[in-house]
Amino acid sequence: MKFSITVTLKKDVLDPQGKVVQNTLINMGLNLKNIRQGKYFEIELHEKDQNKAEKNIDEMCKKLLVNLIIEDYKINKL
Amino acid sequence: MKSSVIVFPGSNCDRDIEVALEKMQFKNQMIWHKETKLPKSDLIVLPGGFSYGDYLRSGAIAGKSLIIDEVIKAANDGCLILGICNGFQILTETGLLKGTLLRNKNLKFVNKDIKVKVVNSETKFSNKYKKDEVLKINIAHNEGNFFTDNSHLQELKENDLIAFKYCDEKGNINDQSNPNGSLENIAGIYNSKKNILGMMPHPERMVDKSISSTDGINLFSSLLN
Numbered sequence: 001m002k003f004s005i006t007v008t009l010k011k012d013v014l015d016p017q018g019k020v021v022q023n024t025l026i027n028m029g030l031n032l033k034n035i036r037q038g039k040y041f042e043i044e045l046h047e048k049d050q051n052k053a054e055k056n057i058d059e060m061c062k063k064l065l066v067n068l069i070i071e072d073y074k075i076n077k078l
Numbered sequence: 079m080k081s082s083v084i085v086f087p088g089s090n091c092d093r094d095i096e097v098a099l100e101k102m103q104f105k106n107q108m109i110w111h112k113e114t115k116l117p118k119s120d121l122i123v124l125p126g127g128f129s130y131g132d133y134l135r136s137g138a139i140a141g142k143s144l145i146i147d148e149v150i151k152a153a154n155d156g157c158l159i160l161g162i163c164n165g166f167q168i169l170t171e172t173g174l175l176k177g178t179l180l181r182n183k184n185l186k187f188v189n190k191d192i193k194v195k196v197v198n199s200e201t202k203f204s205n206k207y208k209k210d211e212v213l214k215i216n217i218a219h220n221e222g223n224f225f226t227d228n229s230h231l232q233e234l235k236e237n238d239l240i241a242f243k244y245c246d247e248k249g250n251i252n253d254q255s256n257p258n259g260s261l262e263n264i265a266g267i268y269n270s271k272k273n274i275l276g277m278m279p280h281p282e283r284m285v286d287k288s289i290s291s292t293d294g295i296n297l298f299s300s301l302l303n
Contacts, residue, residue, distance in 0.1 A: 013225065014259070016185050064142060067135055067171075069178050070225065 001045050001053045002078040005061060008038035013070045041065060042078070050077070079302055081106045081121040084149065086140045091126035091162065091282065098282040099123070102298040109145060116148040121158045121301060124149075124165030126218070126280060136179065136221045137164060141171030150174060158202055158301065159274040163219055166266070166276035175269055175276045177226030182219070183259025189218040191290075192257050194242040194265045194279055195249050201268060203275045204241065205303055206296035212249045213242075213293040215279035217257060217265075222278040224260040224267075234267060241266035241275055 009015045018037035025032055043060065047053040057075050066073045081104040085092045092108065099106045107117055116122070129140035140146070146168075153159050153174050161169040169175040182188060191214050199209040207213070226234075234240050242265040246255040256263045258278075266277030284294030 014180065014183065014223075016181055016183060020185060064138065065134070067138075067178055069176075069227065070180065 001047060001050065003043050003045070003053070003057050004076045004078055005041040005043065005057065005065060006038055006074045006076070007041070007061075007066050007071050008036055008073075010070055010072055079104050079120045080118065081123060082109045082117060082119040083107070083123045083125055084109050084111060084145055085125070086111045086127070086129035086143065086168075088129045088131055089125050089127035089164070091164075091280065094280070095123050095125050095162065095282040098285045098294070098298060101285055102295070102302065104298070104302075111140065111143040111145050113145050114148065116145065116152060119152070119157060121160060122149055122152060124159070124161040124168050125282075126163030126165060129164055129168065132221075135167075135171070137167030137169075137171040140164075140168045146172055153269075153274055156271070156273055160203065161274075161276040162280055162282065163217075163222075163278055166278055167221060169274065169276040174274055175267060176230045177224060177267065179219075179221045179278070180223040180225050180259075181221050182223050182257075187218075187220045188222070188257050189216075190257070191216050192279070193245050193247055193249075193255065195245040195251065197240045197243055198238045198268070200238075201241070201272045201275070201300075203268075203297055203300055206300040210249060212245060212247070214284070214291045215281060215293055216283045216290065217279050219258070219278055222258040222260065224264045224278075226261065231261065233270070234264075237270060239268045239270065239272070240264055241268055242277060242279065 022035040196207040196211045244263040281294030281297045
């Protein structure tokens, strides 16, 4: 079973990298409203039960992949 | 006084802190991160550097290494813990200190001598300094932008847990004297019991007049006091 995890900075946390990318795109003449930069993981599990698998993934996020003070995450089954 | 310096792959200030501790007459041991037993120590230092190449987040992987369980146990038993630069980042990742260190606001790696003000001069780490004393200390980091939530910020202020703040030569604390965008110019904090100090500036680089200043010496002599 395979999952994707998207980690993004919380709304109120400054995202200087996203800002630089945003300004560069605007300088290139491209039109946009806002950019937030994040991280993306794909994780494959041996587990066959989807409920258990999602719990495992959630534990991985909370214990290591995500810094809950500044980041939010979304889990997606692939 | 016995000290242990934890060495991770990618630590690069471990030798500097060793030299500083030995100069100050600490009996020091270097401990590899894969060890599972920690020798009895009065002080444990997590040194600066780029543990695990800063993969995932600065300090995230080191914060889960084998020796860290022992460091957490020792910290809970009251052992003094000092995290410098990457060591501070590791302490926040382990949860021993709250808050986190974000990328510098101007996106630049900052390596220069700056000024910090001693905010609390009554701890095990700072009792040889005077309150509001201005120190010249080197910083060298890319992720030193201290951030935390409002309730923790209140706790830091109310319980006098802010160790150092970035300032200018005259001790003014403002945006111009903030090198990395840290919340309220915070450069170092204590845990609630004040036995753990995390700081971005490098006191171990300021113990020898011939190469820098000696403004870092009193941090180590405070510990011996």
